[in-house]
Amino acid sequence: xTPPGKEPRRVxxxxxxxxxxxxAAPERQHALNLMREMLRIRxxxxxxxxxxxxxxxxxxxxxxxxxxxxxxxxxxxxESDDAIVATYREHGHAxxxxxxxxxxxxxxxxxxxxxxRGRGGSMHIFDAATRFYGGNAIVGGGLPxxxxxxxxxxxxxxxxVTACFFGEGAxxxxxxxxxxxxxxxxxxxxAFFCENNLYAMGTALKRSESETDLCLKASSYEIPAWPxxxxxxxxxxxxxxxxxxxxxxxxxxCFVEFRTYRFRAHSMYDPQLYRAxxxxxxxxxxxxxxxxxxxxxxxxxxxxxxxxxLEEEVGAELAQAVEFAEAGxxxxxxxxxxxxxxxxxxx
Amino acid sequence: MTAAPNTVRITYREAMRQAxxxxxxxxxxxxxxxxxxxxxxxxxxxxxxxxxxxxxxxxRDTPLSESAFVGAGIGAAMGGMRPIVEIxxxxxxLLALDQIVNNAAAILYMSGGQFNIPLxxxxxxxxxxxxxxxxxxxxxxxxxxxxxxxxLAPATLAxxxxxxxxxxxxxxxxxxxxNGALYNMEGELAADAGAVDIDRAAIRRAGTxxxxxxxxxxxxxxxxxxxxxxAAGVNAEVVDLRTLRPLDSATIIDSVTRTxxxxxxxxxxxxxxxxxxxxxxxxxxxxxxxxAPVARVCGAEAPMxxxxxxxxxxxxxxxxxxxxxxxxxxERG
Ligand SMILES: Cc1ncc(C[n+]2csc(CCOP(=O)(O)OP(=O)(O)O)c2C)c(N)n1
Numbered sequence: 283x284t285p286p287g288k289e290p291r292r293v294x295x296x297x298x299x300x301x302x303x304x305x306a307a308p309e310r311q312h313a314l315n316l317m318r319e320m321l322r323i324r325x326x327x328x329x330x331x332x333x334x335x336x337x338x339x340x341x342x343x344x345x346x347x348x349x350x351x352x353x354x355x356x357x358x359x360x361e362s363d364d365a366i367v368a369t370y371r372e373h374g375h376a377x378x379x380x381x382x383x384x385x386x387x388x389x390x391x392x393x394x395x396x397x398x399r400g401r402g403g404s405m406h407i408f409d410a411a412t413r414f415y416g417g418n419a420i421v422g423g424g425l426p427x428x429x430x431x432x433x434x435x436x437x438x439x440x441x442x443v444t445a446c447f448f449g450e451g452a453x454x455x456x457x458x459x460x461x462x463x464x465x466x467x468x469x470x471x472x473a474f475f476c477e478n479n480l481y482a483m484g485t486a487l488k489r490s491e492s493e494t495d496l497c498l499k500a501s502s503y504e505i506p507a508w509p510x511x512x513x514x515x516x517x518x519x520x521x522x523x524x525x526x527x528x529x530x531x532x533x534x535x536c537f538v539e540f541r542t543y544r545f546r547a548h549s550m551y552d553p554q555l556y557r558a559x560x561x562x563x564x565x566x567x568x569x570x571x572x573x574x575x576x577x578x579x580x581x582x583x584x585x586x587x588x589x590x591x592l593e594e595e596v597g598a599e600l601a602q603a604v605e606f607a608e609a610g611x612x613x614x615x616x617x618x619x620x621x622x623x624x625x626x627x628x629x
Numbered sequence: 630m631t632a633a634p635n636t637v638r639i640t641y642r643e644a645m646r647q648a649x650x651x652x653x654x655x656x657x658x659x660x661x662x663x664x665x666x667x668x669x670x671x672x673x674x675x676x677x678x679x680x681x682x683x684x685x686x687x688x689r690d691t692p693l694s695e696s697a698f699v700g701a702g703i704g705a706a707m708g709g710m711r712p713i714v715e716i717x718x719x720x721x722x723l724l725a726l727d728q729i730v731n732n733a734a735a736i737l738y739m740s741g742g743q744f745n746i747p748l749x750x751x752x753x754x755x756x757x758x759x760x761x762x763x764x765x766x767x768x769x770x771x772x773x774x775x776x777x778x779x780x781l782a783p784a785t786l787a788x789x790x791x792x793x794x795x796x797x798x799x800x801x802x803x804x805x806x807x808n809g810a811l812y813n814m815e816g817e818l819a820a821d822a823g824a825v826d827i828d829r830a831a832i833r834r835a836g837t838x839x840x841x842x843x844x845x846x847x848x849x850x851x852x853x854x855x856x857x858x859x860a861a862g863v864n865a866e867v868v869d870l871r872t873l874r875p876l877d878s879a880t881i882i883d884s885v886t887r888t889x890x891x892x893x894x895x896x897x898x899x900x901x902x903x904x905x906x907x908x909x910x911x912x913x914x915x916x917x918x919x920x921a922p923v924a925r926v927c928g929a930e931a932p933m934x935x936x937x938x939x940x941x942x943x944x945x946x947x948x949x950x951x952x953x954x955x956x957x958x959x960e961r962g
Binding site: 340341342392393398400401402403405406418419420421422423451452454455456457482483484485489490491552553555556612613615618619622 | 665667672690691694697720721758760762764929934935936939941942943
């Protein structure tokens with residue numbers, strides 16, 4: 283017999299909000315914007331892969347191809363003074379946030395004109411102007427930072443939100459649990475945006491988690507949580523909008539699990555022994571760009587001319603970014619230790 | 630050049646893999662655990678193929694939970710197993726620092742000698758691959774600070790092949806630091822290579838004019854510098870530390886006593902470094918043998934930058950070693 287008061291506590295599944303029904307058709311201008319942003323990421327990442335092969339980009343390179351709808355949908359509804367904390371797979375987030383493709387590309391080249399002056403590279407994109415607090419390459423490392431940014435906002439009564447992106451792999455880290463708890467306990471304005479692409483490098487979620495329902499985990503910290511179809515940009519946008527509304531209402535954090543898939547290798551050195559080609563092909567049928575384009579065409583919101591124009595615009599921006607990176611300069615090695623400490627005025 | 634008949638051509642990575650395979654074959658208590666050691670094949674492909682050979686019980690993929698799986702390794706070691714825990718890189722070992730310092734290194738002592746921890750932890754260290762400031766540091770010097778741990782830095786194929794087995798025989802925790810830039814290093818290894826000692830430093834090149842003291846990823850650079858110095862008429866001896874804790878002071882002091890000059894090459898940051906410790910030992914024990922101040926060629930005091938030219942400037946290079954030695958020789962009376 284179980285001693286009184288010792289019954290195992292079950293998480294109330296009703297706290298996990300149901301996914302919303304597919305959103306209504308967007309206005310044409312907005313739809314074009316979503317399409318353009320996804321295309322910008324797709325073409326940027328494809329170019330990166332090419333430049334990696336040409337040895338222009340080095341180190342680790344993690345592409346976001348397949349997951350574009352998440353960053354586009356989730357970042358779209360942010361205000362300009364909200365903050366973003368992201369991971370090493372953050373080119374897309376940086377682009378949507380408005381960091382110029384040129385300064386991101388220059389960073390990938392390791393050039394002085396890059397947003398992190400060549401010191402960070404692909405995994406460490408930072409931009410103060412857009413409150414983009416990095417590319418963090420320690421899995422789970424960004425979550426406590428997001429909690430702290432939100433704490434500062436709350437203490438200063440600033441009505442801002444911090445959007446914190448991380449992969450489902452991070453859910454296994456202690457920092458995830460500690461951050462969930464603290465954010466909920468202190469009712470901090472954090473939108474936890476989990477990008478569940480099913481694999482942490484080669485480890486499938488079901489091989490690393492006893493409970494694979496991530497929303498249930500968040501809800502066990504009393505955080506409202508719901509899943510979203512991460513291949514459907516409208517669903518992503520809708521889920522993020524709801525989360526941001528709830529967070530702005532001042533009741534503490536929200537958690538959204540974006541169910542998505544990465545089409546490419548984890549980074550550039552991954553033979554993908556851990557998943558079947560058929561599985562990848564199956565997911566590619568739900569390519570976020572393809573399904574959104576089809577959705578818009580069905581509603582006569584998008585045609586061949588639109589596609590041509592978008593491709594041209596995106597192509598031109600990308601060409602200019604590569605040109606900028608190529609023309610960039612190398613930080614003199616004498617400046618190697620610059621920014622280890624702050625430069626004080628007059629010092 | 631053709632290989633001698635009793636040697637095989639092998640990479641550092643394959644030598645490590647052979648060592649793992651041998652350990653798994655010889656001792657049923659041994660198992661490997663860490664992130665992506667199994668299905669992915671190891672993030673640096675060291676354990677590739679071992680899952681098929683030994684199965685998921687003994688080649689155990691873990692979630693992203695460094696503190697938990699290192700702690701579990703400590704517990705399993707106390708429970709009679711001989712775990713080999715792999716941490717992808719030294720930077721991620723910081724998430725397990727509590728377990729390593731407060732448990733692995735302390736439990737034997739805290740328990741008055743009752744519970745020893747026969748655990749091996751392997752991890753990648755070092756720069757050279759443009760992975761920037763969260764994947765490239767050389768923090769082995771920190772771990773070498775901690776009593777209760779033994780710290781190894783295999784820099785040669787023979788050590789990559791032979792240190793693991795000996796480490797597994799150690800009753801206490803051993804940390805093996807594999808410099809990531811060495812995995813592709815290829816060369817000849819004796820076909821019957823096996824366990825090696827993990828107590829002594831080794832003289833990799835005999836010389837008379839200066840002792841270049843190096844370890845891990847810096848050994849090759851020291852040897853390269855020694856060749857360049859030879860061309861300039863300076864005969865450098867190269868000491869490979871091999872074991873960073875406990876340091877083999879005797880070999881270091883003996884070498885310096887013969888050459889009367891010492892340059893220490895350490896990829897870690899200079900301030901508070903392993904190089905500082907070695908320098909102090911030389912000053913304590915061989916001060917009157919020195920013909921010139923001890924020189925240190927260390928990592929620049931900055932987080933590791935991404936851009937290649939900055940990363941090169943931030944890590945010890947043969948040219949800097951040569952310059953340091955030239956400076957010392959200039960002081961020759
Ligand atoms: C603390 C830590 N441990 C291990 C790693 C190595 N690593 C880099 S990415 C990754 C997988 C993370 O997967 P997930 O969080 O799902 O994000 P995804 O890469 O799928 O976007 C691992 C294990 C790391 N960077 N940091």
